[in-house]
Amino acid sequence: MTGRGVLMAAGWLLAAVATAGVGTVALDVVGAGILGPQNQPLSQDDVARALETVPTGTTPPPPITPASTAPAPRGLTVPGGTLVAKCTGDQVELMSWSPDTGFRADDVSRGPAASASLKFKNGGTENVVIVTCRDGEPHAETAADDSGGGHRGRG
Known part of the structure; x- marks a missing residue:
């Protein structure tokens, strides 16, 4: 080097x-x-001195109340896509929806109302989805209307 x-x-x-x-x-x-x-870190003497300075007879802090339990949204899979809905009392609300590949969403009535609905369409196929609340949970009923006949399913 x-x-x-x-x-x-x-x-x-x-x-x-x-x-x-x-x-x-x-x-x-x-x-x-x-x-x-x-x-x-505090020594045991430091802790004892700090505790001696706390006034006696102070009002304890109020008890911690649990947070209100907001209704949890629920995902539902139906012919033509998926959706997320939540119930508040007997009112249902569609939070979001996602059509399957080849489908599109149409005629959305998201609520909150006694029932919410939307259609998943693919060419001549229309799947009408009606969501209601049962026992505080969203439930979907689907009617396929592609040839005048009806297929009913539950989600």
Whole structure:
């Protein structure tokens, strides 16, 4: 190795050591905080002193009340696609729908109402989907109308 190569290697090594040193110091500062160590564990004496300063006879915090249980949307698969609906009381609402490949959604009545509906169409095939609530859960009835006859299914 030439004198120039040794000099370049030494310079690179010096830069690497300096970078590691700066990084170590930076991590130490971040770990200790700008104003010094703030996350030190408390000793048993520190805890006892802190508890002595708590005034007695204070009002306890109010009990935590559970969050209201909002109705959960339910996914339904029907001929021609899928949909997501939710019931609030006896009212149903279509949240979203996705036609199967080759189908499209049409005549959407999303609610909230006693019933919601939409059609999944593919050429001459129309699947009319009517969604209602039963026992707080959305249920789908499907009537296929592709030749005047009707196929009824449940989702």
